[in-house]
Amino acid sequence: MNIKGYILLINREKKFLETVQKSLVDAGHSVLTATTMSSAVNLLSNNTVALVICDSELKDFSGYDLLRFIKNNPQLEKIPFLFFVPVHDQGNAGKAFKWGATDFIVYPLDGKILIERIGEILSPQDGKEKISIVSQDENRGAISQPLHDAPPAQKERRENNRMVPQNAVNIEVSRDAILWLPGQIKNISRQGFLMETPLLGRPGMLLYVRIQLPSGKCVIESQVRHVSISNHQLLADIGVEIGDSAAWTEVYECIIELIDTGRNPAAERLSVSGKIPDIRKMSAETEQPAAETIVVMNENETMYNSPSQSNFHESSNGKALEIRFYHSLVGKQLGNYKAVSFIGAGAMGGVFKGWDIILERNVALKIISYKLSSIDSFREMFLKEARLISQLNHSNIAQIYYIDQSDDVFFFAMELISGGTLKDMIKDHSNLKSTKGLEYLITICRTLDFVSGKNIIHRDIKPENIMISDNGTLKVVDFGVAVVNDGKNKKGKSENLVGSPYYVSPDCIKGLPLDARSDIYSLGATFYHFFAGVPPFEGTSVEDVLLKHLNEDIVPLKTKNPTVSNWLSDIIGKMMAKNPEDRYQRYGDIIADLDLLMH
Secondary structure (H helix, E strand, O other): OOOOOEEEEEOOOHHHHHHHHHHHHHOOOOEEEEOOHHHHHHHHHHOOEEEEEEOOEOOOOEHHHHHHHHHOOOOOOOOOEEEEEEHHHHHHHHHHHHOOOOEEEEEOOOHHHHHHHHHHHHOOOOOOOEEEOOOHHHHHHHHOOOHHHOOHHHHHHHHHHOEOOOOOEEEEEEOOOOOOEEEEEEEEEOOEEEEEEOOOOOOOOEEEEEEEEOOEEEEEEEEEEEEEOOOOOOOEEEEEEOOOOHHHHHHHHHHHHHHHHOOOOOOOOOOOOOOOOOHHHOOOOOOOOOOOOEEEEEOOEEEEOOOOOOOOOOOHHHHHHHHHHHHHOOOOEEOOEEEEEEEEEOOOEEEEEEEEOOOOEEEEEEEEOHHHHOOHHHHHHHHHHHHHHHOOOOOOEOOEEEEEEEOOEEEEEEOOOOEEEHHHHHHOOOOOOHHHHHHHHHHHHHHHHHHHHOOEEOOOOOHHHEEEEOOOOEEEOOOOOOEEOOOOOOOOOOOOEEEOOOOOOHHHHOOOOOOHHHHHHHHHHHHHHHHHOOOOOOOOOHHHHHHHHHHOOOOOHHHHOOOOOHHHHHHHHHHOOOOHHHOOOOHHHHHHHHHHHHO
16 A cells, blocks of 8 residues: 555544554554554654544544634644544534544444445545655665665665765755655765755654656655764664655656756756755854843853944854754654644744643743753853742733753743834834834833832843834834843942843943843833934944944934934933933833923
């Protein structure tokens, strides 16, 4: 039976499972079994499943809950779902079909009928893609022995027969033929090839490889024989073997012809230009923010992402490796959450759009940088962020749901905010309506007043950390470097240098003890940028910008943007006073002055 993947059989009765599983295996199918929805979801996340056969009631949830979960998950929605239910439940067939079930079969019945129906569901469909699927029976003779177990003579023959393309041969790789990640062939032999890809696999796993041929796009099933990766930041080198098939022969001959002739695959036979990105350039072309967070824990633990011309910026190679680590997590299950897509990365970690597989809702997943996860102080900062946010139950602060660690990956799940940031509005020149800007400023002042009432200092207020949801609600995010001002700081005690260069307060730069007035300065700098369209201070390096915060007076906001009132210009100027004693001492005072300005 030529099918791609397993049949997942789910029923709360183990004896029933064993009986039906034996019938399916005897018919030539590969079968996975589960008695609960949670175990079924885990199997779906870690295996290629071609068909789900499920009872109406499971040990933890109903089969209809599992159906809804699958059909609402973009990575699983195409898997056929067949209900196999006892006769007393046949009245719910309408509900099953309404929610996307492929069929609804009642037992007891002749096993041959079930086998025939499965065959009809899994029969190959005509489509635009040319797909060659090699079954396990067909593959067994070709890949029964792992590469490391091959006899020495066989290893030598394989090494001698391997060909290395001079130009990049781009491919796409997938575990489920739904979510595809880029890859490149490093060397090739008649038995298979070695590829470089951000997709992680394990020996024995089935992987689908998609490649553009002159005759059309071709998908081939391969089996992982070995994986080489030094750490999670690097791309994996995955060796796969492929059984004999007409499609594989065509792919192999095309690539060998390219190697022999030296022609450029980007322009000819295997062209995938514009469809599959070059993974060696992944993240190199990603837009970097003008200034990101600086964190100096001590002389041995420093992290900062600064303006591109700064002497302090992290190497592009380091950033590329970090981004590759994040891309390798797409599709991975972390506890009860699935990383669906990568949104972006900051100083402390990466943010993903995620899916809560139990509660069936979208979430944001924040994952600590792999490099920083091995440093105790930064790992503690990451955990502390989650604890701090959990204390802040406020409509203008993104809420946290859960924190966990999975396979050495630290993460927490939180509210997903669909929308943009103040930075986006600045880029779009949406800062001309001062009335709306005043409303935003008042809202953030009230939010930070609530935060300071909990004795928490954010320390990284900037346009990127103020989000506006699709319904217009403002949200303060990223408490990764926040601290609790518990009164234990003594006068003169040096604080760590933390903040973003364009918005950091002079007291933070000097290493003075901090309180809410430091956030007030950063908020003033943020809305100076919002109303003026440029930061209050600019420079060619981080040092240059920080020195201007310490020594230079700001150009009045009114000078930068004549449309704003003198009163607003004075309010922003007072928020950004060099000496904390000269600033507003409380958010309530700022709100009172802004209210007068509004009315």
